[in-house]
Amino acid sequence: MKLVGAAAILLGSLLAALTQLNAEKTREETRRALRRSLILLRNELYERQTILPEAFPGLAGASGCEAAQGFYVFLSEEMRQLGERSFSTIWRDCAGKKLAMLDEEDTEAIASLGTTLGGSELELQCAALEKCADTLERKSAQCAAERAEKRRMTLGVTLSLGAFVIILLI
Amino acid sequence: MDPFAAALALLPQKYVPALEPYARYHPEELRLRVGQAPALSYGFSEHPVSAPKLEEEDLVRVLQKATGASLYSAAESMRKGYFSTGTLRLGVCGRASVQEHGTGYSRYSSISVRLARELPDVCKEAACELYGDGFVNTLILSPPGGGKTTALRDLIRILADGGTRVGVIDERGELDEKLYDLGRCSDVISGTDKLSGALLLLRSMTPQVIAADEISAPQDIAAIREIYGCGTGIVATAHACGPEDLKRRESYRELLRCGVFRKALIIRAVRGKRRYEVKELTG
Incomplete structure (x- = not known):
């Protein structure tokens, strides 16, 4: 019985570790998808001056990631409230609701784009989109460097904890 | 869409009930000025309506609504002081900076929404x-x-x-x-x-x-x-x-x-x- 309990605890710890790693993987996928979409949006604005309501459905389709797709789809729906609410408020609310899996720094970088997007100066908006895409890319690179170490540490801690519990029970 | 209905659709809802009854006068222009209630032009004069006073944020929202939150798409026209959306022509006033390629705006103080009408056989x-x-x-x-x-x-x-x-x-x-x-x-x-x-x-x-x-x-x-x-x-x-x-x-x-x-x-x-x-x- 003690062995079964110890095995259950060990398994639980492993699962928790894997869940955390999976969450990090989802965050990274979302970050990459958002970065791609911001570059696409920047090109749409610069090359064709596409208006935002026409750009969002295309970005949803091209994102290749559930969370990013969900963000742009929700944004398209919420744009119906434009006029009653300002665009920056709509954008920020959508980012807060649909990109909650990202960490605070990434969410704020995306959310603050809403104060620049939609203005009259195209170059300013393109620069803001490029800057946000760079921020996400830097974060991805930072996380990639930390990931291997984190994985080793997480698994190590989990296995040590499990072994400790087994010893205690036995 | 009827031009007057299209103009009202640009406004925040709080202003619409006061303006709707004026449809029977076939207004030719809706004038929005910061610090004043909206006004309608018909019969060659301007008539303020009993509605809340406008703030600059309201004017920004009207422009965002008119352009789909994409003012850059109308930037070329706005540099000449106006832009058109379907049956409406919006003229913009505010703190302008006149540049080589035209006029830009850092603040908005008033918007005129011209309601285009078709009057067959008027001529x-x-x-x-x-x-x-x-x-x-x-x-x-x-x-x-x-x-x-x-x-x-x-x-x-x-x-x-x-x-x-x-x-x-x-x-x-x-x-x-x-x-x-x-x-x-x-x-x-x-x-x-x-x-x-x-x-x-x-x-x-x-x-x-x-x-x-x-x-x-x-x-x-x-x-x-x-x-x-x-x-x-x-x-x-x-x-x-x-x-x-x-x-x-x-x-x-x-x-x-x-x-x-x-x-x-x-x-x-x-x-x-x-x-x-x-x-x-x-x-």
């Missing part, structure tokens, strides 16, 4: 008087907001339905054949300045008459000079109370001296109604 009698003996180059005159563009649309339709091939230069989006009946023989070129539009029409569409709205800038006068003498008639509009007003401006004096335009259709406000008067133009 029917005038057209008989103008073209009874054959087409002559025509200038439609009135002060700003006097109904020149509405009259131009009707003249284009009358000429085109009568079999005259009319080439229309729609520089400002107010002569859109998808929104207005411009007759069966009209061809519209849009998204280009008057000079380029005129040359394109002359080369490709063999127009018998070219129609253009608001001849004011030097490049517009250059376009008229280009068309004149090509064997193509011209009908255009200009801001002026009458021929005497035109003669005060050098560019128009030259056109009158050369006899480019032979007749004027003058639109005046008389006791709250528009009156259309045809006059001969002399140098």
Whole structure:
């Protein structure tokens, strides 16, 4: 019985570790998808001056990631409230609701784009989109460097904890 | 969509109930000014409505609504002080910075929403008087907001339905054949300045008459000079109370001296109604 309990605890710890790693993987996928979409949006604005309501459905389709797709789809729906609410408020609310899996720094970088997007100066908006895409890319690179170490540490801690519990029970 | 309904759709909901009852007056303009309630123009005067006072944020939201939160798409037009969306033309006022490529705005203080209307046959009698003996180059005159563009649309339709091939230069989006009946023989070129539009029409569409709205800038006068003498008639509009007003401006004096335009259709406000008067133009 003690062995079964110890095995259950060990398994639980492993699962928790894997869940955390999976969450990090989802965050990274979302970050990459958002970065791609911001570059696409920047090109749409610069090359064709596409208006935002026409750009969002295309970005949803091209994102290749559930969370990013969900963000742009929700944004398209919420744009119906434009006029009653300002665009920056709509954008920020959508980012807060649909990109909650990202960490605070990434969410704020995306959310603050809403104060620049939609203005009259195209170059300013393109620069803001490029800057946000760079921020996400830097974060991805930072996380990639930390990931291997984190994985080793997480698994190590989990296995040590499990072994400790087994010893205690036995 | 009806222009008045389209204008109300731009506003935050809190202003709409106070404005809706005024639809029966067929307003021609909605005026939004920071610190004041919205006002409507009809019967040649402005009427404020009983509604909350506007804030700058309201004006920003109107512009965002009108452009789909994409002011950059209208930036080129806005640098000239206005932009068009379908049946509405929005004029913008505020803290402007005049640059080489045009005017930009850092603050907004007022917006004028012109409601374009189609008034079929409003120029029917005038057209008989103008073209009874054959087409002559025509200038439609009135002060700003006097109904020149509405009259131009009707003249284009009358000429085109009568079999005259009319080439229309729609520089400002107010002569859109998808929104207005411009007759069966009209061809519209849009998204280009008057000079380029005129040359394109002359080369490709063999127009018998070219129609253009608001001849004011030097490049517009250059376009008229280009068309004149090509064997193509011209009908255009200009801001002026009458021929005497035109003669005060050098560019128009030259056109009158050369006899480019032979007749004027003058639109005046008389006791709250528009009156259309045809006059001969002399140098």
